[in-house]
Amino acid sequence: MNTIILRSLDLNYFKGIRSLHIDFEAGMTSIYGDNATGKTTVYDALTWLLFGKDSSGSAKFSIKPTDIPGVTPMVTAILEINGEPMKLRKTLREKWSKPRGCAVAQYDGDTTEYTIDDVPRKEGEYKRMIAAIIDEGVFKLLTNVHAFARDLPWKERRKQLAEVCGLPDDKAILTSVPQFAELAAALGRRTVDEYKAVLTAERKGANKTLDSLPIRIDECERRVSELDVLDYDKAQADKSALDAQKGALLADLSRLDGGSLLTAAEADCRRYEADLKTLDAENAAHRASQNVPVQDDRPALSSKINELAWTLNNLDRMAEDCEKNIEAADAQLEEYRAVWRSIQAETFTGDICPTCGQKLPAIEAAQAKAKFEQDKADREARLVKDSDLIKQNQASQKVRHAELKEKAVRVREEYEQVKAQLDAYIPPEAPAIEDLPGYKERRAKVTQYIEEAREKIGRIQSDQQAERDRLNSQLSQLNMELTRVSQVLAAKAQLDETRARVDELKAEQRAQATALEEIDRKLAICEEFSRYRCQFITDSVNSRFKLARFRLFTQQINGGVADCCDVMVDGVPYADLNNAMQINVGLDIIQTLSEHYGLRVPLFVDNAESVTKLQEIATQVVRLVVSENDKELRIV
Known part of the structure; x- marks a missing residue:
């Protein structure tokens, strides 16, 4: 542990103080004084000596007294660094020159002189030596009770806590909790937040697809309803019948040209007459079988x-x-x-x-x-x-x-x-004896075929050309009807394709819904891990402090969590704490930071009169106490 102790401080014409010497105790030193007597100026003098800024971190402030012109401000400090003394001095000296031909010297600004152990140093060398002793940012955090909890932006505060507490990353937490084994295996090289972003993008895509599928399915189903009103079975039966009739007509035309049509017609007539005899015999047998x-x-x-x-x-x-x-x-x-x-x-x-x-x-x-x-x-x-x-x-x-x-x-x-x-x-x-089912209709049809065959034989025998014209006319009408029926059957192919597309889209809809459920399940695991991580990190950080408690995550309206870094005490935000508690919380934080950086430096507590008992801390403390009766600074 490196220790820096402020042994003494001398101020000459620094801000409102003309001359002041202070010897400091290694433990606690109290500086009493009424308002505007220069308590904070003592703190400003030390920070200006080390870093060229006042205690608030501003480099632009009035160093020279405004009521005494021509003076030379100077600050001298004796520091004890790990038991070794070091004397620092910084002097702000005015520059004057007499231009040629001018009897009166002119003010050309100020120059700063630096010495370490009474050895003059250049500005760059001085700053490097100071930086080797302590970093300016670390000095501010360790000397100002409000620097971390109030003045530091919350993201920087969170970054400092992560460095101080050595917080594990997501994968380290995942490997220590068996219930998140699936999530750990799924991450690969990604963080949980990156994996969650991938799942969110996949979910958005799945939702977009699911939103579009009902529209596409509806379009296909409307087309199916438009095509499904056609009687495709009748169209197929009609086509088969028309094809058979067309084949018969073509055969008749061929036979007519070859001279065998009359012979074929006579053979048809004999076949129909034989069919009629067979039908009558079957009906007679059927009637005989009904005697039961x-x-x-x-x-x-x-x-x-x-x-x-x-x-x-x-x-x-x-x-x-x-x-x-x-x-x-x-x-x-x-x-x-x-x-x-x-x-x-x-x-x-x-x-x-x-x-x-x-x-x-x-x-x-x-x-x-x-x-x-x-x-x-x-x-x-x-x-x-x-x-x-x-x-x-x-x-x-x-x-x-x-x-x-x-x-x-x-x-x-x-x-x-x-x-x-x-x-x-x-x-x-x-029972009454009945004919075969449809016997009368079938007998009438066969009888009609016989009459038509006989008429055909008569036409062929009387005028072959007229028969040819009649057959060609029938063939033309059949071709027109076949074209119409073929168009209907073509719509049947389109209907089958559209129905298959509906089935494909519905299958895709089910698959997307299943995928969305799986994505939501994985996102739920990520959310569960986020809550676990929040509690784990919060407990890890808070275990390093006695008073301070840090709220590192806030619950959002959408159920997620957002990073933050709010200092709390017993659930009360730092800004709502009274001044005494703010100071003690600051001391608690500085104690932990000092242990992390391995460094103890003088700690200034302004408005120390508001605290009846300071939080215990293993470092040099300078109390700046407002005392109405002390019109000049009093050192105790």
Whole structure:
């Protein structure tokens, strides 16, 4: 531990002090004086001697007394550095010159002279030697109780704490906590924040895709509905029939040109006549097969009546159970409404400290109220969620009750119908003999084919050219109809492609939803780690201090956390502490900083009269005490 002790300080014509010599104790020295008697000037003299600035860090301040012209300000200090004395002196000397031809000397500004152990030094050499003893920034942090907690920007304060406390990085924390093993494995070379940024970007992309998919699916489904109104089965059947008719016409034209059409027509006529004989024989066999014994249906009807009666009784019992469940749900919902009104009536009363009975600071009161409102909102949300579940179950019970009643009506109607059927039932007589199904239609069609074949034979025998023209006319009409049917079937291919695209888009929608759930799960792990890290770092930092406590993270509205570095004592922000506590917190911080830097320097405590007991600290302390009765500085 390096130690710098201020043994003595001499001021000559420095600011408002004409001449002052102070011997300092190694432990504590108190300087008493009324306001504007020069207490702070003593501190300014030391900082100017070392760094050319006043105690507030400004290099632009009035060094020379304004009421005594032509004086030479000088500050001399005896420092003891690790037991070795060092004498420093800085003198501000005016420069005067007489220009040629001018009898009166002119003021040309000031020059500063530097000596160390009475040896003159150049400015650069002097500054390098001082810097080798102590860094200016470190000196300010270790000599001013407000430098760290009040004057240092919070980001610099946080950076200093990280350096002083040796805080671990994210990966070091992750490897020490098994529950974050998955997150540690996923990071790779990235930090948690970088990994979280990647997940957030992926989530944004997945959401963008999910937002666009319903529109694309809707467009495809509209196209499907437009194409699905066409009767494709009929179009395919029509095409097959038209192709067959076209083939027959082409065959007829070919045979007509080759002279074999008449022979083919005669063969067709004979084939149709044979088909007619076969059909008549099959119908005769069918009629003969219908001579079978009759069957009495009364036993089957009685069994059906018994089955329906049992079903009807069971439906009535299940409907009664549904009614009981609906009534129980109404009672539960009424209880929840009473609880809801009780929660709504609750008011916030937590702005009073339970320990001291005083009103909490605005920030803590706001945090407590926010927590109260959040708790209240959470309980209301749970009530709403539970009520919704009960309502959903009640609604399903009502639907089930209606379905049971409706089914009971249908079963009762069927029961009455079957019972009436049984009452009116008359055992059947011998069945009526019927033809084959469609026999008359089939026989009429075959007969028509025979007549058409005979007419065709007559036309061929009378005029072949007229037959050719007729066949070509029919062929032209068939080709037009085939073109129309082919267009319909082409739309069928487009319909199949569009349906397949709908399936692809829906599959992609499910995949994106699954991916989004996985991303949200990983983000939740990151958020859990962030909360753990916040607490871990905060505890690590605060363990290094006796009084001071640091709030290093703040909760944001969106649920995330943001870096900060606020000095607190028992939950009270530094700015709201009284002057005495601010000074003692500053001493606590300086004690830790001194241990980190391995350095102890003179510590100046301004307004020391406000503190009845200074926090213990292992360094030289200079108290600047306001004393109305001391019109001149008094050193104790």
